[in-house]
Amino acid sequence: MQASPVHVSSDDLYLFNTGQLFQAYRTFGAHVTHWEGREGVRFVLWAPGAREVNVVGDFNGWNGWNKVVDMRPAGSTGIWVGFGPGLREGDRYKYEILGADGERRLKSDPFGFRSELRPNTASIVAKLDRYEWSDGEWMGARAGRKPYDRPMLIYEAHLGSWRMDAPEQFRDYGRLAEELVDYVCGMGYTHIEILPIAEHPFDRSWGYQATGYFAATSRYGPPEGLQKLVDNCHRRGIGVLLDWVCGHFCKDDHGLRRFDGSPQYEPADYRMAEKPLWGTLAFDFGKPQVQSFLLSNALFWLDVYHIDGLRVDAVASMIDLNFDKPEEMRTTNLYGGTENVEALQFLRKLNETVFRYYPESLMMAEDSSSYPGVTSPTYLGGLGFNYKWNMGWMNDMLRYMETDPEHRSSRHSLITFSMHYAFSENYVLPLSHDEVVHGKRSLLNKMPGPYPEKFANLRLLYGYWMTHPGKKLLFMGGEFGQFDEWKDYAGLDWDLLRYPLHDSMRKYTERLNAVYAARPALWELDHRPEGFEWIDVNNAPQRMLSFQRNGGEAERPIVTVCNFSRDGYGAYRIGVSSPGTYELVLNSDESDFGGSGAPMPTRVSASEAPMHGKSYSIEVPVPALSIQLWQSEASSRGHEDM
Structure with a gap:
C-alpha cells in the first residue's frame, strides 16, 4: 500500500467525513513515506473532539512534550495529520490525546497495521505490501465461480487452539500454513473459516472483542505469516473466510471507547451504546466517519490479505435496538419500532460496497432473527448478503438429536420443519463453535446413549446435515468426535485418534465429505x-x-x-x-x-x-x-x- 506524502487530499477528507472513503486504510494510520526529501512516517488520525494530539513512542521517551511528530488538524475536518522524520518500520507508537473532557489518554491507532503482543498494547509501524503472492491462478478464477451451485464445506477453526504445544504456546501463521492447510485438504473441505483475528486484548474473547481492527493479531506472528497462510490455502484450492465483528467493540482503555474524550465511535445515548450482554459498546452506524472506518475495514481484509469472504457476526444484535437489554435501556426508532434503522442501512451499504469492489466475495450473516430478506438484493429491500446461517435448523436438529431415541417420535417435526422455509434464504447449515462451549457439551457428548451409540447418533446427524439443502459448516474437532466441549485455552484432543471409535469417526467424516463433493445432486x-x-x-x-x-x-x-x-x-x-x-x-x-x-x-x-x-x-x-x-x-x- 503506497501512502501519500504528509498532505492529505481534500477529496479523501471529504469522502471520509461523508461515509464514502472505502479504502481509508490507504490514507489513515501510520505509513512509511518520503516528505520534502526526508524518509519517515506519516500519521493520519480522526479525532474530532481532541484539543491536542501527539505521537509518542520509544523515539521520544513516550513523552508528548517531545514532539518528534507535529500533529496538526486538517482544517475543521476533525482529522489530524503529521510527519515523523527518521521514524521507520518497526517503531512502536501510540497517540496521546488531550480529549474534549480535558483528560489525556494513550490510545492505540485505530488504523494501525500491527500491534504488540498482548498484554502490551502499542501499535507498530508496518508495511503490508512486502509479501510476494503466488495465488494468481486462484484469484483469477475466483471471479467466475458462482457459489450457489457449487459444493461448500467449511471447516471453522480457532487458530490458537486447533493445535497447541503447551498453554499459550500457539502455532504461528507459518506453521499453520503447512499443518492446518494439509489437514483441511486431506479431509476434503472446500473452505476454512477463521474465528476473528483482529487484534484483541483477551485470549478468551476468541477475537470477538477487538481493539485493533486493521491489525492481524500478533499472537500468531507477523502479518506476512497470515498472508502466507491465505496464499497457501489458495494454492491448494481452499477458500478462506474470516469472522468479522462490526456489531460491537471492547471497552479497554487503549481502544476505541471515548477515543477523543467523547463518544466518537459509539452512540452518545448510553442506551444505544451499551451491549450489557457482552460488556461492550456498539458502533454508531449512522455516523459517516464510522461507516468509512468499518466499510474500509471489510475491504481491507479482502484486499491486503486476499480473504474470500466475511461472516458477519451477531447481525441479530445489530438490527434489534433492544436485543438482550433490560427494560430501562429499551428504545424505539423514529417510526416507533424496535428495528435499528441505521444498522439496517449500514448492512445494506456494507454488502453493496463489498460486491462493488469484490463481486465474487462471500458475505454471510450470522443471524438468529426472523428478519426477512437477509439474502435478498438491496434493490428489492433485502440486506444483500449472499448467505445466512440457518440457526433455526441448527437449534431444532440438535434438540431432536439430544432426545433419547425412544422419545423422538413425539418430536418428529423438529427435523422436518426446516423444509417449510429452506428456500426462503440462501442458507449455510452451521454446527459451529457456539454450540460446543459454555456448558453446552461437545456434539458427541450431546448424543444420548452409551459411548458406541453416541457415535452412531453423531454419524446419523452428520449424514442428515450433509444431505439437507444448504451449504455446510463444522467446527474443528467435530470431525473426530471431540468429547469434551471446546477448551479455548488448550489444543484439541488429538490423542483421541488413538482410540478406534474416534479414528473411525474421522474416517467417516472424510468419506462423507468426499461423497458430498463428488455428487452434484x-x-x-x-x-x-x-x-x-x-x-x-x-x-x-x-x-x-x-x-x-x-x-x-x-x-x-x-x-x-x-x-x-x-x-x-x-x-x-x-x-x-x-x-x-x-x-x-x-x-x-x-x-x-x-x-x-x-x-x-x-x-x-x-x-x-x-x-x-x-x-x-x-x-x-x-x-x-x-x-x-x-x-x-x-x-x-x-x-x-x-
Whole structure:
C-alpha cells in the first residue's frame, strides 16, 4: 500500500467525513513515506473532539512534550495529520490525546497495521505490501465461480487452539500454513473459516472483542505469516473466510471507547451504546466517519490479505435496538419500532460496497432473527448478503438429536420443519463453535446413549446435515468426535485418534465429505425447491425419514434413508422415482466407520411396487441409528415429475 506524502487530499477528507472513503486504510494510520526529501512516517488520525494530539513512542521517551511528530488538524475536518522524520518500520507508537473532557489518554491507532503482543498494547509501524503472492491462478478464477451451485464445506477453526504445544504456546501463521492447510485438504473441505483475528486484548474473547481492527493479531506472528497462510490455502484450492465483528467493540482503555474524550465511535445515548450482554459498546452506524472506518475495514481484509469472504457476526444484535437489554435501556426508532434503522442501512451499504469492489466475495450473516430478506438484493429491500446461517435448523436438529431415541417420535417435526422455509434464504447449515462451549457439551457428548451409540447418533446427524439443502459448516474437532466441549485455552484432543471409535469417526467424516463433493445432486440445486423431494416425511412412529436430492438434468438423484430409532429392519421398502439399479453410496453402519458392520447389499433393483406415491420402490436393510445414501444408475427425469 503506497501512502501519500504528509498532505492529505481534500477529496479523501471529504469522502471520509461523508461515509464514502472505502479504502481509508490507504490514507489513515501510520505509513512509511518520503516528505520534502526526508524518509519517515506519516500519521493520519480522526479525532474530532481532541484539543491536542501527539505521537509518542520509544523515539521520544513516550513523552508528548517531545514532539518528534507535529500533529496538526486538517482544517475543521476533525482529522489530524503529521510527519515523523527518521521514524521507520518497526517503531512502536501510540497517540496521546488531550480529549474534549480535558483528560489525556494513550490510545492505540485505530488504523494501525500491527500491534504488540498482548498484554502490551502499542501499535507498530508496518508495511503490508512486502509479501510476494503466488495465488494468481486462484484469484483469477475466483471471479467466475458462482457459489450457489457449487459444493461448500467449511471447516471453522480457532487458530490458537486447533493445535497447541503447551498453554499459550500457539502455532504461528507459518506453521499453520503447512499443518492446518494439509489437514483441511486431506479431509476434503472446500473452505476454512477463521474465528476473528483482529487484534484483541483477551485470549478468551476468541477475537470477538477487538481493539485493533486493521491489525492481524500478533499472537500468531507477523502479518506476512497470515498472508502466507491465505496464499497457501489458495494454492491448494481452499477458500478462506474470516469472522468479522462490526456489531460491537471492547471497552479497554487503549481502544476505541471515548477515543477523543467523547463518544466518537459509539452512540452518545448510553442506551444505544451499551451491549450489557457482552460488556461492550456498539458502533454508531449512522455516523459517516464510522461507516468509512468499518466499510474500509471489510475491504481491507479482502484486499491486503486476499480473504474470500466475511461472516458477519451477531447481525441479530445489530438490527434489534433492544436485543438482550433490560427494560430501562429499551428504545424505539423514529417510526416507533424496535428495528435499528441505521444498522439496517449500514448492512445494506456494507454488502453493496463489498460486491462493488469484490463481486465474487462471500458475505454471510450470522443471524438468529426472523428478519426477512437477509439474502435478498438491496434493490428489492433485502440486506444483500449472499448467505445466512440457518440457526433455526441448527437449534431444532440438535434438540431432536439430544432426545433419547425412544422419545423422538413425539418430536418428529423438529427435523422436518426446516423444509417449510429452506428456500426462503440462501442458507449455510452451521454446527459451529457456539454450540460446543459454555456448558453446552461437545456434539458427541450431546448424543444420548452409551459411548458406541453416541457415535452412531453423531454419524446419523452428520449424514442428515450433509444431505439437507444448504451449504455446510463444522467446527474443528467435530470431525473426530471431540468429547469434551471446546477448551479455548488448550489444543484439541488429538490423542483421541488413538482410540478406534474416534479414528473411525474421522474416517467417516472424510468419506462423507468426499461423497458430498463428488455428487452434484447434493449441492447443485441447494437453493431451489426442485433440488429436494420428500419420499416419506410422516413416519414418526418408526422415527424414519426418507427423501431424494436432485441435481441438474444430467445428474442422478440420491435417495437418503434415515433411521433415528434403535430398531433395525431387515427389509424396509422405500418409494423411488425410476426403475433400474440403485447403488449404495454411503452406509454409516459400516464397521470401518465404527458401526455394526451388518451385511448390506451394494446394489438393489427397483421393482414396480408402488410406495410413498411413487410407481417404483426398493427394499433395503436399515440398521438402527443409521443413514444410507442410494444413487440411481440412470436419471429419473422423464419417469415421474419432480
